[in-house]
Amino acid sequence: MQQNHTQLADDSYFAAVTNAIRTETTKLLSEGTVAAVIGYQAGTRAGTVIPTIITDAAKAGDLVFSPGCVNNLALYLTKAKKEVRPAGKVAIIAKGCDMRALAGLLGESQLKREELHIIGVACVGVKGAGAGSGEALTTGTIARKCRECTVRAPEGADVVVGAVPPLPEFSPVEAEELARLEAMTPAERWAFWKGHFSRCIRCMACRQVCPFCYCEQCLCDRNRPQALETTPRPAGNMAWHIVRAMHLAGRCAGCTECERACPMDIPLNLLNRKMARELKTLYDFEAGLVPVEKGPLTEYREEDDQSFIK
């Protein structure tokens, strides 16, 4: 299976990014510019990484960047993770897609730009679902979101590390899947989603990993009155996923962490992308390019389309 796929970046690219991150971290921490750096360190299995928070310049050597750096670290800056978020100015390693989440959080007043030092990574891509930890980043193992990435060179970062080598054209797997779904009849789509949602075990990983799900009390946890059934039955699952998509509409930055974290492999990003596209069509809004105070569903124009209203 591997022989048809070409490797996307040689080890020197990742070594260069890792070195640049370490140098920047050492500088920031020893100068006292930031109190902590949120980055990736090597996991216990070769090729895996875990998110880490470094406060000591001597530990800068722990930081790495590899094709396994899938996590969106913006999560650790949100209210939902306030117990791990260090006080004071924080530096964060952010890929282009993570930058979009940061822009969204800045727009929603969850972060202050002056308390943030963004180390942007010019990113080749990360490995997708099903890629083994030992496998290299190839045209076959690259994540679905990275195949259609438009933000390889992050903009608006305080410092950008790495340089993206020339990449081949990728076929847009996810866009094709979305087009396939849209071409279906409503009954077929219902069957598709019913099949997927019925498998949901309501572990809430999609919510826990989402940088935008920072509400201190989630609607789906409330039981008096209960808006959504909490047990993993198909009816409640369907409602949960509809509500999740609705609450992220116009906010989701498309980091696809929900889909990655899902243990049941539910294609959650199809919903997010569908909503993003509808809001682009309806209100010409694209989430997370620059911080904006109001999203498409929190503002309005008098001349908004109301052809569907009698």
Add this chain to the structure above:
Amino acid sequence: MEHDFEPKIVAFVCTWCTYAGADLAGTSRMQYPSNVRVLKFPCTGRIDPVFILRAFQKGTDGVLVSGCHPGDCHYMAGNFHARRRFAAFRQLLEFIGVDLNRLQFSWVSAAEGGKWVEVVTELTERVRAMGPMVEFKELEMEEHWSGKLDSPELKEAYQNI
């Protein structure tokens, strides 16, 4: 007139316009289908998409959301926000596979008793022609493990206890 199927219609209405409009229809002795169950809210901006989902899950066949005309909102902009929210929500429902003919949005002012009758009658007759909404009801009846409890593996496991 006798019908084979009487659809259940839930109407989420704003108290300032549509509720008053429906009241006007009543005091004017206009006739409209009794299939509609009216739920009164302070404003269309208070009507959460979850309410619509819940109505479908609990067995309604059609949903009507109605409030003040744009510019007439008692709270200045509630209906403007609702308009955007429901424009997005109906796209989501359609993507999930719900027939949007079961969902109607309308602006009915306090003076439009006639329009209320028209909207309710049209939705009721349309949903009646479509038949019952079975998707959510079937989902409500299902359990994760339904129909699979008597698999050969489980039977064997049971025998070995």
